[in-house]
Amino acid sequence: MTHSEELxxxxxxxxxxxxxxxxxxFGSVGGTPRFMAGAKGAYLYDADGQEYVDxxxxxxxALLGHAHPAVLDAVHAAVDRGLSFGASTEDEGRLAQLVMxxxxxxxxxxxVSTGTEAxxxxxxxxxxxxxxxxxxxxxxxxxxxxxxxxxAAGSGLATLALPGSAGVTEATASQTLVLxxxxxxxxxxVFAAHPGRIAAVITEAAPANMGVVTPGxxxxxxxxxxxxxxxxxxxxxxxxxxxxxxxAGYWGLTGATEGWAPDLFxxxxxxxxxxxxxxxxxxxxxxxxxxxxxxxxxxxxLSGNPVAMAAGVATLTHATADVYATVDxxxxxxxxALSSALDAEGVDHSIQRAGNLFSVAFGTSEAGVHNYDQAQxxxxxxxxxxxxxxxxxxxxxxxxxxxxxxxxxxxDDAAMERIASALPAAAKAAxx
Ligand code: PLP
Numbered sequence: 001m002t003h004s005e006e007l008x009x010x011x012x013x014x015x016x017x018x019x020x021x022x023x024x025x026f027g028s029v030g031g032t033p034r035f036m037a038g039a040k041g042a043y044l045y046d047a048d049g050q051e052y053v054d055x056x057x058x059x060x061x062a063l064l065g066h067a068h069p070a071v072l073d074a075v076h077a078a079v080d081r082g083l084s085f086g087a088s089t090e091d092e093g094r095l096a097q098l099v100m101x102x103x104x105x106x107x108x109x110x111x112v113s114t115g116t117e118a119x120x121x122x123x124x125x126x127x128x129x130x131x132x133x134x135x136x137x138x139x140x141x142x143x144x145x146x147x148x149x150x151x152a153a154g155s156g157l158a159t160l161a162l163p164g165s166a167g168v169t170e171a172t173a174s175q176t177l178v179l180x181x182x183x184x185x186x187x188x189x190v191f192a193a194h195p196g197r198i199a200a201v202i203t204e205a206a207p208a209n210m211g212v213v214t215p216g217x218x219x220x221x222x223x224x225x226x227x228x229x230x231x232x233x234x235x236x237x238x239x240x241x242x243x244x245x246x247x248a249g250y251w252g253l254t255g256a257t258e259g260w261a262p263d264l265f266x267x268x269x270x271x272x273x274x275x276x277x278x279x280x281x282x283x284x285x286x287x288x289x290x291x292x293x294x295x296x297x298x299x300x301x302l303s304g305n306p307v308a309m310a311a312g313v314a315t316l317t318h319a320t321a322d323v324y325a326t327v328d329x330x331x332x333x334x335x336x337a338l339s340s341a342l343d344a345e346g347v348d349h350s351i352q353r354a355g356n357l358f359s360v361a362f363g364t365s366e367a368g369v370h371n372y373d374q375a376q377x378x379x380x381x382x383x384x385x386x387x388x389x390x391x392x393x394x395x396x397x398x399x400x401x402x403x404x405x406x407x408x409x410x411x412d413d414a415a416m417e418r419i420a421s422a423l424p425a426a427a428k429a430a431x432x
Contacts, residue, residue: 003047007035017366022156029384029399034391039066041410044396052396053415054101057406058192059398060240063327064318065410068410071314075266078310084302091309098316099281102248105261107294109281110290111304115268116144116238118278121290121298121420122264126200126233128296129289131152134194136201138181140210140372143202143237143266150180154209154402181207181371182215184222191230200263201227201237204352205250208286208404209240210375211361215254226259233286239268239278240404243316246354249429253355273315275308295332323409324356324394331356333416341423345431364429375402385429393422 002205010017019025019033026033036255042065044054054066058293078091112118113392123135123146135148142155150165151173164173177198179186187281191198201223207213220236227234241250242265248256255261263286268278281287290299300306335351335358342349342360350364363379383401390397398405 003031005032006034007047008032011035014427023398023400023403026069026399028401029378031388031391033075033399034396041065041067042408042412042415050394051190052394053411053418054389055405055407055419056396056398056403057408058269058274059403060244060406061272061274061315062406062408063244063270064273064315064323065117066274066277067411068273068315068318069310070318074310074314075275075307078307079304083307084305087311088300089304089306091306092304093273095271095277095309095312098313099267102243102316103251103265103281105251105255105283106265107284108287109279110298111309112298112300113276113278113302113305113308114144115237115266115278116146117300118239118266118268118280119143119149119235119237120146120209122266123200124282124298125200125264125286125289125296126235128294129262129286130199130231130233130234132197132199133175134177134198136177136179136187136190136198138203138207138372139178140181140213141202141204141207141237142209143204146241147172148176149202151176154207154372154375156417169379180373181210181213182219183371184219187223187226191226196231196420198230200233200235201232202237205223205236205238205241205254206245206357207360208357209376209402210361210372211369211402212357212404213369213371213375214351214352214353220254221258221260224255224262227263233263235264235266236262237266239266241355241357242267242274243270243319244327244406246319247319250355270315270319271309271312273311275305275311276302276371277305277308277312289377294355326409327411328356329406331358332414334358334405334407334419337420337423340419341427342353342430344424345427347427347431348379354359356407359401359404361401381382382430385432386426389426390422392420392427393418395419395422 038045139152140154144150238249264282361378362382
């Protein structure tokens, strides 16, 4: 018995499914989840001392690589000053400023602890600001485990093939209108059907929780145009893409050049550099509806936690243009190697891409994947053998076909070579 097997057996008696977040349980790929003991640069080390090249990167935060020395130094210094004060600190302003320097449409920001809190608050704020009840979300987009946003959500729900979550009341679910992704006509039609009742449209800046899906040309800009014309807010969820797909997130690759901005952004993951910090931000007129200035309540004992702020400041400070250039180049290199390994074994697939984020979808080369129905119709069964072959060769992939592959600036030539040499056997396993 491996140490991971022992730990998992024990954990299953202590925690539902032995985990604190569902996808970690390896439910859709089978086998024993690896329990991790440490991480450095591009590598993870499990409880049995095995080393893996990490393509999960903590589901996004580890943009600089694990345990980046500057981030660790900042965190150690913050820890020495105390863990939590329940009062404001200078670093909260530093992190706020770093975000605003990159995303000028963020005129005010509120730090929270998780991406779920950020989207939950953004929805409440949109309702409080507009005085309207309904919210539009897209099938396959995941915005955390907010009750009203769990309908047809991606990520763990896609992995577990759940249409939504038990425990969400019908009354709550009925206030969310779920539409197919990449379909502006459907958005127009729903606005026409519910005049004056829709508070907001929430969308992932680029979906990465049904696998990666590219927003069609003009899709996000179209959402901006339609929401504005109908007096509704646009919430751009950049929890996953923010400060990862580029200096100013996915908006920086699209809205910034196309000349539009959402009313609200949500951020998470990279903004906290691996510690629990997330945020929502946007137009001052909207954000100032939050307490203590406005009537929309939101608060948090650990919001703006000083150790998390220090990690966020250090991470954004070191996430230079060079970091993004490296991650972009590695992403192209890896997806090309993946594609040619699969081609060599005759495995039909498409590489799904949005900026430096990508994933693979099997049996989809003809039409590609542009929405949740197409994501779910793929030959998902090919992923488990592919995943386990990679794992056996020392490469740690996301344990679900519906998740993006994450790279970091620490993925050097040696790490890339390890991945490349693991791909042929994995492609053969996927072909079987
Ligand atoms: N929004 C998006 C786009 C996400 O990918 C996630 C998490 O993966 C969330 C929100 C929720 O963030 P958290 O897991 O920090 O609650």
